[in-house]
Amino acid sequence: MALSTTTLTVAEVITKAASTDSWVIYGNTGGENITGSAFADTLYGLAGADTLVGGNGDDLIVGGTGNDTLTGGADDDTFRYSYGDGNDSIADFGVATDVDILQFTNIALSNISFNALTAGAAQNITMTGGASIRITNDATANNGNMKVITSDKTFKLYLDNDGAPGVVGGSSLADFVLGGIGGGSTLIGGTAGADTLQGQAGSAGDVYVYRSDLAKVNALGANDTLSAAVLSSDGTTANNTAVEINLYDTKYTGVENVVGGGGRDTLRGSSLAETLDGGNGGDILWGGAGNDSLTGGAGNDTYWFGTGDGLDSIVAIGGGGADGATDADVYNFYDSTFSDLSFAYNGADLVVTVGPVTNYDALNIQAYNNAATNGAKIFQTSDLTFRLLASSAGPIPTGTTAVEYVRDFVGAGGVPLLDGGGGADTVVGGDAGNTFAYYADTARYIGGSSTLDVLTAATSADGVEINLYDTKYSGIEKVTGSTHADTLRGTSLADSLTGGGGADNLWGGAGNDTLTGTAGASDTYWFGTTDGNDTITAAGADASDYIFLYDVSDAHAQITSMGIEGADLVLHFTGGAALTIAGWTPGGSANRFRFEGNEFTWQITDPTAANAWARV
Structure with missing residues (x-):
């Protein structure tokens, strides 16, 4: 029927x-x-x-x-x-x-x-x-x-049990998954479907399991986390697939923390303060505006930072910390040039500021110390890629032939040697004075505020040519050459040039300079009538050396007087310049002179005599 x-x-x-x-x-x-x-x-x-x-x-x-x-x-x-x-x-x-x-x-x-x-x-x-x-x-x-x-919308409704908050699982349909009022829920959309995961106002600590096709994550509580660490199919299996999460996407609301999985994840925050944790894998983390906390975890991670991104912090990279001290991480200052950056230490943390300090845009890299592994970190700007060798305390490791930024933040003589290792490096000293290892291909040497900075080529395998007038040098007061034939020239300030061995050319330039050769090396000291009051020290001057008076004629017209002052021979020139040869004796000190446009060599036989010069 x-x-x-x-x-x-x-x-x-x-x-x-x-x-x-x-x-x-x-x-x-x-x-x-x-x-x-x-x-x-x-x-x-x-x-x-x-x-x-x-x-x-x-x-x-x-x-x-x-x-x-x-x-x-x-x-x-x-x-x-x-x-x-x-x-x-x-x-x-x-x-x-x-x-x-x-x-x-x-x-x-x-x-x-x-x-x-x-x-x-x-x-x-x-x-x-x-x-x-x-x-x-x-x-x-x-x-x-x-x-x-x-x-x-059509969906299945899954609700957390406030009496025993825990995992709330979805289905393969479009689900609506609601967390508990007390917080601590884990919300999972299931295997598929345009699901909505929603917390409760006043709750805290909910975990929303990420899936790329989620329709909405509405985190209404505090300290809520969007996590891609596990698969949404069961909420326990580790997720090693790369994910891309952008909290600027309107489908995410109220998420304070993001956790990636084991793949190469891309995590981007919003204009608010968030915590981004990439987990394992070489991740890309960009906090965006707001004061964010970033942790790349194991793997070679890339951190993006730009103008307007606030005060971000990279968590504990040093000493095997949360970010993996041995990783070759990249810090990408995508809209800045190298000249836009300034570096400082706050305790053990390196602070890289973008633009004026008053803009309050800075990346704080926790525990960026003198570990050699930090040399693997790479900094990028729009015009330069480089490594940073720096420390808040103790020595700084030797660099490599890669482009590096080597800087002493310690001061008080705490970093005696700055050695970039070659390459187009920028080497910056501290305020207590440093010794800079010379390499011909280094881009910049910048001394500190003291007068104790030394540029040394002592380990060079060949002779060097160092001209402190070159704009690649600033704040360097002392230069030491190699054991080979070097050419060293000072600036318009008071410099100290030491040949270090080999038949060297030493020219102080303007300023009151100190020139030191090497005994028996046949050094040449350059001097002119506008070169200030220079001194050739007794430590390295001997009868094998030459003094080239490059703008003085062999008629000696530019020499207004000369004589013995104490143990030194002093020559005075027109315009007020003076050359002192310390500890001079006729046969035991630098006493061979050459003049402008003259191939002959002259000696001073008796500086007090009317006819003091003799051609040899």
Whole structure:
């Protein structure tokens, strides 16, 4: 016999539990008590406080206006609700294996809020305007058997149990996963579907498991984390697939922490303060605006930082810290040139400021110390790629032939040697004085504020040519050559030039300079009438040396006087310049002179005699 459907309008109590037909039953304007059959019934309460029981079968139950009590019974029932339908109660939503449907007519998801589950307690669903639906059965045992249809979304509803907060798992459908009020929930969308993961206002410490096709992550609590460390299929298996998470994307709201997986992840923060942790793998981390905390973890990570990015901090790279001290990390200052950067230490942390200090844009690299492994870190600007060798205390390791920025931040003589190791380096001294190892291809040598900075070529395998007038040098007061034939020239300031061995050319230039050759090496000292008051020391001067007076004629017209002053020979020149030969003796000190445009060599036989010069 075919199943039939009967329509009935009632005004009080009707029961069709024993019927073999499906029924469509309409209540009236009063409060009705209606019970359907064992088949698929449709029950309308209309106005008044109704009690509707669907019985078995896939029933449609519509309470209508008034505060109704609804029971679906066995099988997959649908409860339909519209604005103005009052405050309804559902007694058995999602029982056992039943997948019941809660359908909202012309009500969007954004106008609905859910409270989290508490074992043995009801579930309250509230609409904008204050109306509510109360699910009175303990739904914690049947979580996920709730399908919700709104005007803009269809999804299965998963709710955390406030009594035992933990993992809330989704399905392969479009799910709505809601965390607990107490916080500490782990929200998982499941294997697929445009899921929404949402926390509760006032909660804290929820974890939202990342999946690329999530529709929305709405973290309403405090200290919430979006994590790609595990797979959303089970919430426990490690995720080694690269992910890309950009908190500027509008699908993320209120996320304070992001954790990557084991792949090469790309994590970008928003304009607020966030914590980004790349996990294992060579990750890309960009905090964006706001004062962010960045941890790359194991692997060669890249950190992006630019103008307007606030005060970011890279967590503990030194000494095997959280960021992996041995990793070849990259710090990319993507919109800055090298000249835009300034470097300083705050305790053991290196602070790299972009632009004026008053802009408050700085990257704080924790524990960037004198470990040799820090030399593997790479800094990038729009015009230069380099390594930074620096320390807040103790010596700085020797550089390599790569481009490096070598700087003494210690001061007080704490870093005696700065050795870039060659390459187009920039080497910067501290304020207490340093010794700089010379390499011909070094781009810049910058001394500190003291007068104790020494540029030495003592380890050079060949003769060197160092001209402190070159703009690659600044703040260098002393130069020491190699053991080979060197050419050393000073600046317009007071310099000290030491040949170091070999037949050297020493020219102090303007300023009161000190020139020291090597005994027996046949050094040449250059001097002119505008070169200040220079001194050739007795330490290295002997009869094998020459003095070239490059702008003085062999008629000696530019020499206004000469004589013995104490143990020294002093020659005075027009314009006030003077050359002192310390510890001079006619046969034991520098006493061979050459003049401008003259191939002959002259000696001083007796500086007090009228005819003091003799050609040799």
